[in-house]
Amino acid sequence: MSEDKIIVTISGKDGVGIVAEIAGVLAKYGVNIEDIRQTIMQGCFMMFLLGDISKSTYSFKEIKDAVTESGKKLGMEIWIQKKEIFDKMHTI
Numbered sequence: 029m030s031e032d033k034i035i036v037t038i039s040g041k042d043g044v045g046i047v048a049e050i051a052g053v054l055a056k057y058g059v060n061i062e063d064i065r066q067t068i069m070q071g072c073f074m075m076f077l078l079g080d081i082s083k084s085t086y087s088f089k090e091i092k093d094a095v096t097e098s099g100k101k102l103g104m105e106i107w108i109q110k111k112e113i114f115d116k117m118h119t120i
Contacts, residue, residue, distance in 0.1 A: 037107045058084035
């Protein structure tokens with residue numbers, strides 16, 4: 029179901045361990061990564077991730093706060109939103 033999906037967008041200076049750090053936090057919070065895309069654009073790391081939170085025992089806010097805090101430690105910009113909101117924002 030769309031309400032159980034989240035979209036995570038990450039950007040910032042490329043470095044070692046970004047994917048591992050974010051994936052580790054998501055695993056700790058019981059989020060299943062369903063799809064992940066990443067690229068480096070002129071030294072800027074970009075990652076888009078679709079996660080399923082249906083089996084997590086944590087709230088969306090708890091997951092969002094944990095991933096955001098992890099991103100700050102890495103010096104990355106992170107946006108997390110529910111997929112249903114993302115879909116509505118991008119529907120014309």
